[in-house]
Amino acid sequence: xxxxxxxxxxxxxxxxxxxxxxxxxxxxxxxxxxxxxxxxxxxxxxxxxxxxxxxxxxxxxxxxxxxxxxxxxxxxxxxxxxxxxxxxxxxxxxxxxxxxxxxxxxxxxxxxxxxxxxxxxxxxxxxxxxxxxxxxxxxxxxxxxxxxxxxxxxxxxxxxxxxxxxxxxxxxxxxxxxxxxxxxxxxxxxxxxxxxxxxxxxxxxx
Numbered sequence: 001x002x003x004x005x006x007x008x009x010x011x012x013x014x015x016x017x018x019x020x021x022x023x024x025x026x027x028x029x030x031x032x033x034x035x036x037x038x039x040x041x042x043x044x045x046x047x048x049x050x051x052x053x054x055x056x057x058x059x060x061x062x063x064x065x066x067x068x069x070x071x072x073x074x075x076x077x078x079x080x081x082x083x084x085x086x087x088x089x090x091x092x093x094x095x096x097x098x099x100x101x102x103x104x105x106x107x108x109x110x111x112x113x114x115x116x117x118x119x120x121x122x123x124x125x126x127x128x129x130x131x132x133x134x135x136x137x138x139x140x141x142x143x144x145x146x147x148x149x150x151x152x153x154x155x156x157x158x159x160x161x162x163x164x165x166x167x168x169x170x171x172x173x174x175x176x177x178x179x180x181x182x183x184x185x186x187x188x189x190x191x192x193x194x195x196x197x198x199x200x201x202x203x204x205x206x
Contacts, residue, residue: 002184002205007108007173009051011199016119017050018147026050048197049147052172054189059196060159068193074140074168079106079185079204081178087111090127101134106141106185113146114176125150131158135165143170143187143202173202181206 009015017024026046032038049055054075057064082099084091091109101107111124123146126134131150134142142149142162149169150158162169170187184205189198 005178005183005204005206006202007052007175007178007204008200008202009172009174011044011046011051015051016117016147017047018119019121020119024050046199048192048195048199049171051199052174052202053170053197053199054187055159055163055169055171056196056198057163059163060156061163064163066194067189067196067198068191070168070189072188075170075185075187075189075200077106077140077185078182079108079141079143080182081108081110081175081180081204083180084109084111084124085115087124089122090125091130092127093129093133096130096133101137101139103138105139106143107139108143108170108173108175108185109145110175110178110180111145113144114174114178119147121151123147123151125152126158128153128157128161131161134167135161138165139167141168141170141185141187143173145173145175147172170200170202178204 029043031041031043033040056067058066087095113123126149187200187202189200192198
């Protein structure tokens with residue numbers, strides 16, 4: 001039987017969020033409970049880019065496709081976890097070349113972001129040249145363990161170069177406990193429509 005490895009962030013009020021902003025943190029509220037003689041029910045208020053999530057092109061491209069256009073066929077299938085824990089600050093084309101990434105692959109970046117639970121503003125990100133290299137090759141999906149695939153780049157060239165080539169971006173994975181190598185990947189975003197992202201449960205099977 002295949003081992004199932006959860007690579008999702010836990011949704012909780014104390015979780016790490018982008019830059020630690022209070023308004024980015026999920027809010028979980030009890031709306032009725034057994035003390036009131038009613039079934040226990042809770043309400044969740046969260047950003048669709050919170051935790052593990054799938055970006056839609058609309059996030060960075062004016063008039064871009066919305067989240068329901070991302071298919072399960074793109075999100076489920078063989079994947080490869082790349083060990084980039086040695087990379088500091090940014091992932092370049094040169095960092096990616098040794099992996100001989102192929103067209104149609106699903107690739108997940110395991111970086112130093114997986115080794116900490118607080119938000120690090122200096123997380124390793126995919127630099128513009130690395131993104132341009134991937135856009136030329138054409139993997140199906142690129143996932144990262146940081147809350148964003150890029151930072152500190154004017155005009156968001158990493159997101160935009162991947163999205164213009166229909167390469168799916170997944171952010172906020174948890175890969176500390178995952179050895180680099182080949183797996184079967186399942187990413188199941190909430191079935192939302194007309195918007196720029198969706199939170200997701202993600203797991204690997206070996």
